Amino acid sequence: MSDWDIAIKRGVEHNVPRVFKVLREHPYLEDLARKVREGKLEVLSNLDYYIEMTMKSVERIGGKAYFAENAEQAREIVGKIVGSGKRVVMGKSMVAYETGIRKYLQSIGNEVWETDLGELLIQLADEPPSHIIAPAVHMTRERIRELLKEKLGVDPGDKHEDIVKVAREFLRQKFLTADIGITGANAVAADAGSIVLVENEGNIRMSSVVPPVHISITGVEKILPNLEYAIYEALVQAAYAGLYPPTYINVTSGPSSTGDVEQKRVSPAHGPKEFHLILVDNGRRKANEDPVLREALLCIRCGRCHFHCPVYRALDGKWGDPPYSGPMGAMWSGVVYNDYKPALLCSHAGNCREVCPMKINIPKVLEYLKSKYFMMKAGTRER
Amino acid sequence: MIDEDQLNFIKKNLMKYLMEDYLPFPVNKSVCHEWANGLNIRKGGATIIYTGCSYQLAELGKKFDEVLPTLSKFKGVEKFSSFLKVFYKPKDTRSYKILRNIASILKSSNVDFGYLYEDEPYSGTILLEMGMMDEFKEYAKKLVQLFDSYGVKRIITVDPHTHYTLYRIKEMNSSSWNVEIVNYFELIKNVKVKGEGTFVFHDSCLYSRFLGMRNSIREVIKNSGIVLKEDEMVTGKETSMCCGGPLAPINKEISDKIARNRAEALKSVHNKVLLACPFCYANLSPYVEAYDFAEVVSGE
Numbered sequence: 001m002s003d004w005d006i007a008i009k010r011g012v013e014h015n016v017p018r019v020f021k022v023l024r025e026h027p028y029l030e031d032l033a034r035k036v037r038e039g040k041l042e043v044l045s046n047l048d049y050y051i052e053m054t055m056k057s058v059e060r061i062g063g064k065a066y067f068a069e070n071a072e073q074a075r076e077i078v079g080k081i082v083g084s085g086k087r088v089v090m091g092k093s094m095v096a097y098e099t100g101i102r103k104y105l106q107s108i109g110n111e112v113w114e115t116d117l118g119e120l121l122i123q124l125a126d127e128p129p130s131h132i133i134a135p136a137v138h139m140t141r142e143r144i145r146e147l148l149k150e151k152l153g154v155d156p157g158d159k160h161e162d163i164v165k166v167a168r169e170f171l172r173q174k175f176l177t178a179d180i181g182i183t184g185a186n187a188v189a190a191d192a193g194s195i196v197l198v199e200n201e202g203n204i205r206m207s208s209v210v211p212p213v214h215i216s217i218t219g220v221e222k223i224l225p226n227l228e229y230a231i232y233e234a235l236v237q238a239a240y241a242g243l244y245p246p247t248y249i250n251v252t253s254g255p256s257s258t259g260d261v262e263q264k265r266v267s268p269a270h271g272p273k274e275f276h277l278i279l280v281d282n283g284r285r286k287a288n289e290d291p292v293l294r295e296a297l298l299c300i301r302c303g304r305c306h307f308h309c310p311v312y313r314a315l316d317g318k319w320g321d322p323p324y325s326g327p328m329g330a331m332w333s334g335v336v337y338n339d340y341k342p343a344l345l346c347s348h349a350g351n352c353r354e355v356c357p358m359k360i361n362i363p364k365v366l367e368y369l370k371s372k373y374f375m376m377k378a379g380t381r382e383r
Numbered sequence: 384m385i386d387e388d389q390l391n392f393i394k395k396n397l398m399k400y401l402m403e404d405y406l407p408f409p410v411n412k413s414v415c416h417e418w419a420n421g422l423n424i425r426k427g428g429a430t431i432i433y434t435g436c437s438y439q440l441a442e443l444g445k446k447f448d449e450v451l452p453t454l455s456k457f458k459g460v461e462k463f464s465s466f467l468k469v470f471y472k473p474k475d476t477r478s479y480k481i482l483r484n485i486a487s488i489l490k491s492s493n494v495d496f497g498y499l500y501e502d503e504p505y506s507g508t509i510l511l512e513m514g515m516m517d518e519f520k521e522y523a524k525k526l527v528q529l530f531d532s533y534g535v536k537r538i539i540t541v542d543p544h545t546h547y548t549l550y551r552i553k554e555m556n557s558s559s560w561n562v563e564i565v566n567y568f569e570l571i572k573n574v575k576v577k578g579e580g581t582f583v584f585h586d587s588c589l590y591s592r593f594l595g596m597r598n599s600i601r602e603v604i605k606n607s608g609i610v611l612k613e614d615e616m617v618t619g620k621e622t623s624m625c626c627g628g629p630l631a632p633i634n635k636e637i638s639d640k641i642a643r644n645r646a647e648a649l650k651s652v653h654n655k656v657l658l659a660c661p662f663c664y665a666n667l668s669p670y671v672e673a674y675d676f677a678e679v680v681s682g683e
Contacts (some may be wrong), residue, residue: 016616310624314640344385345631347510347641349625350592363593370514374394378385 004316004373007140011131012307018242019304019355029239032232033357039229039358040221040298040358043190044288050190051279057193061254062267063275067220069279074217078182081215081276083107086179089171089211091197091204092116094132095186095219095280095302097323098336101182113174115203117167124151130317130325133241133303138317153256171203176290179270181207186237186300187216187230188277194227194253197278198234198246208252214272216252220279221288223295227251233300240302240357268337287335292368295370298358303328305362311345319345327362334369340376343369384634392455393632398518401462401530402525405504408447409464411472415439418479424484430537432486432567433436435506435545438478438536441661444509448631448638460521480659481677486540487566491682492551492574496539504529523552524635528559537563539570541677543589543660550594566590568659578607578680582657583614583649585667586623589661597650600659600676607680612653624648628662638666646670 001009023029034352044049068074078101082088087109102123105112112125118136125147136144141160148166148342149155156166168335172366182206187194195216197204208214224230231249238246255272267273270286287293305310306326312319320329330342347364353362396405406412415436418630424432489496504526510519530538539544549564565578568590590595604611616622627641646667649656656673658664667673 016622020615140506168551277601308621310627310641310644311630311637314627314637314644341385344390344514345623345630345637347588347627347629347638348593349588351588351621354621367511367514367516371516374515375517377390 002186002316003143007220007322008151008313008317010140011134011137012313015242019240021025022239022244024240026094026239026244029060029236029244029338033045033240034324035346036224036229036233036236036300037298037358038322039224039226043223044221044294044297047223047285047288049221050065050225051220054193054223056136056190057189057191058184058254059193061193062150062358063193063254063277066276067367068099068278068279068280068282070282071280073130074099075101075104076277076284077278077279078215079104079108079218081213082110082180086110087174087177088112088121088180088182089174089178089207091181091183091199091207092119092133092135093182093217094310094323095184096127096182099217099280099281101217113171115175115201115207117164117201120167120171121147124148128318128322131303131306131326132323133327135323146353148359156305160251173208175184175203175210176209178207180213180215181209182217183208185216185222185277187228187233188223188225188279189196190223191226192253193277194230194232194251196227196230197250197252198238198248199367200243200247200252202248205248205250206255208250209256209271212272213274213276214252214275215278215282220281220284225280236357237302240304240355242304283338292365293331293335294329295360298360300358301327301328302357304355305359308347308351308355308383310351311347311349315345325367331360331362331369334372340369340373343367344373346370384637386452386455388454389451390633391485392451393513394515394518395460396464397515397520399461399509401510401522403503403534404468405525406440407469407505407509407531408440408443409467410440410443411469412501413441414472414474415505416503417474418482418488419498419500422483423499423583424486424496426497426500427535428495428535429534430494430496430539431533431535432489432496432539432541433545433549434482434503435548436503436525436539437506437542437545438482438509438661439475440505440664442475442476443473444662445665446637452635453633477678480660481675482541484681488571488574488576488677488680488682489539489567494570495585499533502529502533505641506545508544508548510630511548511551512544514630520555522556526552527556529595530562531560533559533664535562537565540564540566543587544662547589547593566594566596568596568603571597571642572603572680576603576607576680576682578604578609578676580655580679581610581612581653582655582674583612583653584674585626585645585649585656585658585663586618586620587658587660587663591620591623604657604676609657609679611657614652615646615654626660626663626666631666636650643670644667
């Protein structure tokens with residue numbers, strides 16, 4: 001068996017029964033998932049309105065909001081906020097990867113560290129992620145041990161716990177001395193201007209609270225009508241990812257603040273003095289106009305479809321354009337990179353549709369992208 | 384991972400063969416209908432059994448997938464097609480036995496049906512599964528016209544790919560194609576068929592997840608006396624995996640790896656695998672002891 005086969009087998013054996021168990025023990029999660037789908041559809045049916053509402057809400061609570069049409073604009077915005085010569089810590093963000101933020105910030109003279117353990121391993125190995133929430137799922141612990149030995153000069157040994165300890169010790173100093181924290185957002189509440197982040201490691205809390213500046217970069221499809229729905233999204237994402245209850249759910253509404261002096265709310269307090277939200281389009285609004293592709297925008301990035309997909313499991317984690325891998329990645333390669341070729345590898349097993357919390361008919365979307373590929377090759381009309 | 388020459392070759396030739404002969408390969412048409420010789424099934428009629436040539440062509444399709452990478456690089460290969468259409472008759476006796484058994488069970492259950500014999504067309508499932516939707520729609524029109532010309536009102540399918548393809552054609556022509564599509568499992572669910580032995584069942588993705596037949600097929604199997612071993616991680620609706628077949632024309636290597644993975648998982652539950660799809664059999668049988676449901680049961 002190849003390293004991939006060993007790693008994915010272990011990943012599936014750990015993840016799949018755990019998600020079934022979570023859903024059996026907490027049946028209300030399926031109701032929440034239905035609500036999240038409704039909320040997302042509400043936003044997508046009036047996307048520009050909700051983008052504007054979100055940006056106004058962020059400004060109202062003391063943050064700054066930006067809209068980036070494409071990856072280049074996103075990099076420019078982040079570059080202006082960060083500048084150069086800074087230490088930046090990043091909480092895992094697929095949109096930051098999509099828009100090339102880490103490498104761009106490094107190229108203009110910043111020290112940048114991924115702080116999600118999987119993402120740090122990816123950074124150290126200089127490899128693309130192989131799973132949407134478990135970016136280093138393709139690495140066995142044996143490989144990780146060798147990687148940490150080589151890159152950090154410390155042999156963590158073979159135990160999972162000791163590997164995590166070495167990473168924790170390495171990152172601690174980076175958190176405490178960082179100038180900027182960059183995160184994504186699992187959900188954005190249009191009414192409140194809040195972002196919601198769900199995590200287990202604690203690295204997102206550190207990235208979003210310790211440095212004096214917090215930047216959140218995310219796709220416009222992450223907007224939900226209100227904070228109630230945004231928090232539901234975090235719960236659902238954690239459950240279908242198999243990590244329920246999540247260790248942490250973070251709600252960030254603008255820069256840090258206090259109301260302790262005569263109940264007047266003032267900012268900053270102990271946390272960041274600046275909060276910036278960058279909403280990225282990069283093909284999403286165009287996809288939203290297409291009734292079939294719109295479905296892809298409902299994805300909440302739980303990564304459950306990957307583990308149930310025979311093609312993803314047989315391949316080596318390189319199905320789709322990074323960071324978008326697996327069945328959802330084959331859809332998202334079409335949305336943000338106009339790359340329809342990954343869809344051709346769908347064998348329409350249909351497991352992805354069965355396990356998707358948003359009930360996205362992924363095989364149908366991929367069938368549609370396949371047809372777009374053939375039409376494009378034939379030089380016929382663009383649908 | 385995806386060879387564009389190969390895709391272009393498939394796209395160009397597949398449609399040509401289908402539009403000329405209602406078959407995806409240049410092969411003598413008798414391979415599709417010889418299974419019915421001597422069964423005295425009438426030709427045509429309002430209700431027909433429709434094989435879509437799936438069982439008969441599954442093994443040939445697998446061989447075709449193996450040579451595709453070479454064929455697609457070989458210019459002028461198309462010239463041999465008219466020769467092959469006359470002389471190439473790769474008879475698959477196993478598939479004939481399965482089809483004859485299905486027809487026999489249906490007959491003994493008093494289901495009245497005809498057959499189109501040499502006029503029976505291939506369903507076009509490969510166009511649908513590869514996502515060549517414009518071509519699929521064009522070919523589907525031709526199919527509908529053919530069935531209409533025979534006055535067909537009810538089609539009995541025998542495999543999941545043909546059934547799903549017809550289901551999609553009906554969905555596309557909901558207002559104009561008034562035909563009932565029924566699978567043989569649905570017709571024998573209240574009929575006593577006899578089977579024995581213990582197996583693990585490999586679900587067809589289409590039957591299980593696209594056509595909603597997962598439980599009803601299991602009922603038919605269990606009612607026959609066959610014992611099925613189950614494992615939530617291997618045979619569950621969300622966990623049972625594809626045999627790899629649909630990917631073979633795109634990438635044979637990945638298709639084979641999926642088949643090997645699936646076979647290993649099935650073997651962890653039981654060494655004998657039961658299935659109900661000719662393509663699943665073609666892909667899994669090199670790696671595991673596999674049987675089609677219709678070859679291990681008989682009508683009572």
